[in-house]
Amino acid sequence: MTLRYGLLPVAAICFVAMFLAPRDGAAQVVDFGNVQLPYWKDSTYTFTNTLPAPVDIIKTRIKKIGGDFIIITGAAPFTIPANGTHVMTIRFLPSNYGLYTDSMYVEGVFPGSPIQVGLRGTGVTWPV
Numbered sequence: 001m002t003l004r005y006g007l008l009p010v011a012a013i014c015f016v017a018m019f020l021a022p023r024d025g026a027a028q029v030v031d032f033g034n035v036q037l038p039y040w041k042d043s044t045y046t047f048t049n050t051l052p053a054p055v056d057i058i059k060t061r062i063k064k065i066g067g068d069f070i071i072i073t074g075a076a077p078f079t080i081p082a083n084g085t086h087v088m089t090i091r092f093l094p095s096n097y098g099l100y101t102d103s104m105y106v107e108g109v110f111p112g113s114p115i116q117v118g119l120r121g122t123g124v125t126w127p128v
Contacts, residue, residue, distance in 0.1 A: 028115075035093075057078050059076045060076040069104070072090065072091050073089040101118065103116050103118055
C-alpha cells in the first residue's frame, strides 16, 4: 500500500501556510484481511513525500501498546527526502479469533501532524 501525502495550501488573514495531508482527504484504513491463528501477516507500506523539501518524521506508534499490530521495520525517527519515499513494515498477529482494529500514528514536523492510519484484521481458526 502506498500512502501519498502532498502539499495543500490554507489561507487565513493574508497568511498562507503549507502542510502535509492526505491527497484525497479521506481517512486511510489498512485491512489485513483474514489471518489464521497462530500465524501472522506482514504488509509493507511506502510513504511518499511529494514536497520539494524533506519531511522529518519524529514518531511512529500503534495506539494499543502490546496489541496485535506491530511496527516491524521502518519506525521513526526518519527523514523522507524531497520527492522521496520511506518503507515501513507492519505485522498483524492476532491473539485470538475475531475482528481487531487499531490506529497507527505518524508524527512529524508539519502542521496537521499526526497522521492517523486505521488498522484492521480478523483472526480466524480455519485455513484462509
